[in-house]
Amino acid sequence: MALLRSFDSERLSPSTFAYILMIPAAIVMFGVVIYPFLYNVVLSFSNMSLRHFKDWHIIGFKQYERVFSGKIFYTVFFKTIIWTVVNVFFHVTIGVGLAMILNRKLFGKAAIRTLLILPWAIPQVIVALTWRSMFNYEYGAINLFIAQYLHMAPVEWLGKPLEAFSACIITNVWLGFPFMMTIALGGLQSIPQELYEAADIDGATGWQKFWTVTVPLLRPVMIPAITLGIIWTFNNVNIIWLVSNGGEPSDQTHILVSYVYKAAFNLYRYGYAAALSMVIFAILLAFSLFFLKRTKASEAAY
Amino acid sequence: MKKKRTIPQKIVAYVLYFLLLGFTIAVLYPIVNVFSISMRPSDRLLSTSLRIIPEGASFNAYKVLFTETPFLLWFLNSVIIAAVVMITGVALASTAGYAFSRFNFYGKKSAMVSLLVTQMFPPTMLLLPMYIMLLKLHLINSYLGIIVIYTSTALPFCVWQMKGYYDTIPFSLEEAARIDGSTRWGAFRKVVLPLAAPALVITALFSFMTAWAEYVVAAQVLQDTSLFTLPLGLKQFEASMSTQWGLYAAGSLIVSIPAVALFLFLSRWLISGLTLGGVKG
Numbered sequence: 001m002a003l004l005r006s007f008d009s010e011r012l013s014p015s016t017f018a019y020i021l022m023i024p025a026a027i028v029m030f031g032v033v034i035y036p037f038l039y040n041v042v043l044s045f046s047n048m049s050l051r052h053f054k055d056w057h058i059i060g061f062k063q064y065e066r067v068f069s070g071k072i073f074y075t076v077f078f079k080t081i082i083w084t085v086v087n088v089f090f091h092v093t094i095g096v097g098l099a100m101i102l103n104r105k106l107f108g109k110a111a112i113r114t115l116l117i118l119p120w121a122i123p124q125v126i127v128a129l130t131w132r133s134m135f136n137y138e139y140g141a142i143n144l145f146i147a148q149y150l151h152m153a154p155v156e157w158l159g160k161p162l163e164a165f166s167a168c169i170i171t172n173v174w175l176g177f178p179f180m181m182t183i184a185l186g187g188l189q190s191i192p193q194e195l196y197e198a199a200d201i202d203g204a205t206g207w208q209k210f211w212t213v214t215v216p217l218l219r220p221v222m223i224p225a226i227t228l229g230i231i232w233t234f235n236n237v238n239i240i241w242l243v244s245n246g247g248e249p250s251d252q253t254h255i256l257v258s259y260v261y262k263a264a265f266n267l268y269r270y271g272y273a274a275a276l277s278m279v280i281f282a283i284l285l286a287f288s289l290f291f292l293k294r295t296k297a298s299e300a301a302y
Numbered sequence: 303m304k305k306k307r308t309i310p311q312k313i314v315a316y317v318l319y320f321l322l323l324g325f326t327i328a329v330l331y332p333i334v335n336v337f338s339i340s341m342r343p344s345d346r347l348l349s350t351s352l353r354i355i356p357e358g359a360s361f362n363a364y365k366v367l368f369t370e371t372p373f374l375l376w377f378l379n380s381v382i383i384a385a386v387v388m389i390t391g392v393a394l395a396s397t398a399g400y401a402f403s404r405f406n407f408y409g410k411k412s413a414m415v416s417l418l419v420t421q422m423f424p425p426t427m428l429l430l431p432m433y434i435m436l437l438k439l440h441l442i443n444s445y446l447g448i449i450v451i452y453t454s455t456a457l458p459f460c461v462w463q464m465k466g467y468y469d470t471i472p473f474s475l476e477e478a479a480r481i482d483g484s485t486r487w488g489a490f491r492k493v494v495l496p497l498a499a500p501a502l503v504i505t506a507l508f509s510f511m512t513a514w515a516e517y518v519v520a521a522q523v524l525q526d527t528s529l530f531t532l533p534l535g536l537k538q539f540e541a542s543m544s545t546q547w548g549l550y551a552a553g554s555l556i557v558s559i560p561a562v563a564l565f566l567f568l569s570r571w572l573i574s575g576l577t578l579g580g581v582k583g
Contacts, residue, residue, distance in 0.1 A: 012486070014405050014406075014486075015405055015406065015407040015408070017401075017405065017486050017487075018401040018404070018405030018406075018407045019401070019407060021397040021398065021400055021401040021490075022397070022398050022401045022402075022413075024393065024394050024397060024398070025394040025395065025397065025398035025457065025461065026398070026413075028390075028394055028450075028453060028454060028457065029417075029454065029457065031450070032428070032432065032450055032451065032453070032454035033420055033428065033454055036428045036431035036432050036435065037423075037427070037428065037431075039431040039434075039435065040427055040428070040430060040431045043430070043431060043434070048434075094325070097321075098322065098325060101318045101321065101322050102322075104315075104318070106319075106322075112322060112326055114566065115326050115329060115330060116325065116326060116329055117565075117566070117569060118329055118330075118333065118562065119329055120565070120569075121561065121562040121565035121566060121569070122333075122558050122561065122562060123514070123515030123533070123557065123558060123561050124515070124517075125515055125516075125517040125533040125536065125537070126515065126533075126536065126554040126557060126558055127332075129536060129537065129540045129550070129554065130332050130335070130336050130554065131332065132540070133339075133540065133547065133550070134332060134335060141331070141332075141335050144351075174328070174329070174332075182569070231421065231422055235424050235425055237425050237426070237518050238517060238518060241518065242517065242537070256424070257424050257425060257426060260424065260426040260430075261425075261426050261518065264426055264429075264430045264433075265433075265521075265522055270430060270434065273426065273430055274430055274431070277424055277426050277427040277430065278427070280424040280427070281422065281423060281424055281427055284422045284424070285419070285422055288422060
């Protein structure tokens with residue numbers, strides 16, 4: 001700062017001044033984003049692992065071959081898609097549904113709205129660990145509830161693959177819907193009331209009004225939010241890792257990012273993990289470009 | 303819309319109210335559950351009762367947390383790390399955002415786009431190379447390493463956010479200051495920056511929250527118990543569920559309260575930033 005003050009910013013051309021303002025952030029971004037990214041590219045072509053930490057060398061596309069030839073990539077990818085689709089589906093339906101209720105005249109609306117945002121506000125680590133404790137077989141609140149009020153046999157939430165995966169999804173649905181709800185509420189409030197009145201005059205039913213007024217006008221707000229939601233859910237290593245305790249039982253609950261985390265930091269297969277990271281990035285980038293392009297095209301239709 | 307409420311509409315209203323109530327309970331229950339566990343006496347941790355206020359409720363777990371565990375140390379560690387990330391984040395984002403908002407320069411557009419693309423990186427893609435770099439530089443178990451990673455995580459959003467706010471401040475203010483003989487830096491420092499105070503607050507809080515309750519990175523970079531941040535400490539309590547369940551519950555409430563308070567304070571701006579970004583495409 002002192003350095004900046006001392007030089008005469010007046011004599012610099014505007015763009016030089018802009019570069020100077022950007023330099024600190026640019027250095028940081030280069031050091032911690034661009035350089036590691038390039039380093040990751042190099043790693044993905046190398047055989048680096050704990051055994052070959054110092055004496056690693058480039059081995060070409062072998063790690064990528066390993067990624068695509070193993071069956072595990074496809075099963076985990078499939079689970080990742082299920083994970084993302086189920087989560088985002090519930091986030092959006094619950095979120096928009098609650099937003100529509102909250103958009104009516106309602107007693108205690110502001111307070112309820114604040115309470116409903118809480119899952120988004122609580123740190124994810126704590127959400128995950130808390131739900132893990134609630135899924136505990138003997139002492140967790142969920143099984144106690146099932147036994148005492150529904151009179152059914154307790155579920156072995158964390159010990160079986162399907163149940164453990166569902167436990168992760170339940171946790172993530174719980175923490176994710178408030179984001180969609182808040183965005184949808186903002187979108188609903190910006191829809192002019194006259195449109196609904198005009199639809200009333202035309203004799204539209206509630207259902208028709210929903211599809212002809214609410215949905216098209218909510219779209220431009222929800223599409224970017226859903227894109228973001230998909231990327232966040234796809235990349236969410238916290239919930240899977242902490243609820244299933246690192247993919248338990250026997251690595252059956254992984255999604256791609258938690259599987260990479262495991263490969264890198266528990267199995268020390270650095271080259272393989274780097275290659276898999278690149279593949280995940282490519283998938284996400286392709287998805288985002290495709291999704292945004294398609295929605296731009298459909299927006300033009302309105 | 304003046305319409306008489308017919309009976310079916312009343313029923314609909316009740317059903318909707320009920321739904322809302324159901325969701326509110328589903329949201330609150332886990333929080334209440336944690337609270338109730340934190341109040342259990344240590345000999346009744348593994349209770350199968352669903353009572354909210356447990357029998358023999360006490361604040362003992364909170365006392366033990368501060369007197370017999372390193373919780374206070376972890377708390378300080380988290381505060382130090384988050385505070386440094388916050389200060390660096392504000393310094394870097396306020397200047398870079400200004401450059402993006404006010405000046406045209408070569409590479410501006412691609413720089414803005416690359417900031418967005420970083421948001422698509424899978425979390426491990428930068429963590430793994432950073433981790434290996436830190437290993438080689440002997441920066442594992444050091445705060446420098448983790449602070450650098452956190453700052454870079456928060457920076458893209460903060461730069462976009464600052465740029466968006468500067469865009470709403472009219473150019474004419476700086477022009478007036480320049481005519482009065484102020485330098486470019488002076489106009490930024492004395493005119494624009496004070497006006498951008500709300501955005502600076504958001505940048506500060508967002509950077510702070512990025513660091514405050516992060517687990518995945520910290521678990522790899524900080525391995526020495528005395529350097530632990532709060533999430534690592536809580537995970538350790540949770541891992542020995544039976545004996546330290548009460549400590550986990552009490553600790554997680556203490557960690558959540560500042561985070562939730564900050565979040566509720568911030569949410570209005572975060573959301574308007576997100577929706578604005580959406581409208582502009």
